[in-house]
Amino acid sequence: MIQTNDLTKRFGNVLAVDNLNIEVKDGEIYGLLGPNGSGKSTTMKILTGILSPSRGKAYVDGINVEWEPNEVKKIVGYIPENQILYESLTPNELFNFLGGLRGVPAHKMDKRVNYFLKAFEFNRYLHQYIGTLSFGNKQKVAITAALLHDPSVLDNGRSHERVGSQDRTDTEGDPVQIQGEG
Ligand SMILES: Nc1ncnc2c1ncn2[C@@H]1O[C@H](COP(=O)(O)OP(=O)(O)OP(=O)(O)O)[C@@H](O)[C@H]1O
Ligand SMILES: [Mg+2]
Numbered sequence: 001m002i003q004t005n006d007l008t009k010r011f012g013n014v015l016a017v018d019n020l021n022i023e024v025k026d027g028e029i030y031g032l033l034g035p036n037g038s039g040k041s042t043t044m045k046i047l048t049g050i051l052s053p054s055r056g057k058a059y060v061d062g063i064n065v066e067w068e069p070n071e072v073k074k075i076v077g078y079i080p081e082n083q084i085l086y087e088s089l090t091p092n093e094l095f096n097f098l099g100g101l102r103g104v105p106a107h108k109m110d111k112r113v114n115y116f117l118k119a120f121e122f123n124r125y126l127h128q129y130i131g132t133l134s135f136g137n138k139q140k141v142a143i144t145a146a147l148l149h150d151p152s153v154l155d156n157g158r159s160h161e162r163v164g165s166q167d168r169t170d171t172e173g174d175p176v177q178i179q180g181e182g
Helices: 040-047 069-075 091-101 106-120 135-147
Strands: 002-011 014-020 055-060 076-079 153-156
Touching: 002 040, 014 040, 040 055, 069 076, 076 135, 091 106, 091 135, 106 135
Parallel strands: 076 153
Antiparallel strands: 002 014, 002 055
């Protein structure tokens, strides 16, 4: 669950987030819509422990994001607007690296990675350098990386961009349904 109480962020004279009060219950999918510069990314940065609020509070699963930003990072999955992936690693190397950082046990890692490999039909790219993958396949790597540790919260920087389950060159394809293990 995500909760904000009068969440406010100022950058100098700019009021980026103005008294935001939202509540997102477990299992709900919640989108922030608004004009450019209206504070969506700033809100997400606060919720993921990257920025501190100027005033007000934000909680993710009861954790105060300002006081315990590192605890929040353990339970949040984040797919950035611009993919920042290590191009000279293979997806397999990246997943192992991230799994180690987040302390995911090996047997759980295998299960999670296999789940996404199957959902995305991604097997054949597992040992290919990320830098050589197509855009859509990089997205699949980013999504898998964000969900490896079975986070409580997924922040999808650009949720309208769909990723097909099939390896196709056109933009059609069924969106892969992603469910946590609960
Ligand atoms: N690090 C920063 N320093 C100063 N001002 C900032 C900073 N980050 C954001 N802002 C300002 O805060 C306001 C909100 O920006 P933000 O990036 O949160 O908007 P957004 O809703 O994500 O916009 P977009 O739809 O363009 O992505 C803008 O006026 C922006 O210029
Ligand atoms: Mg933004």
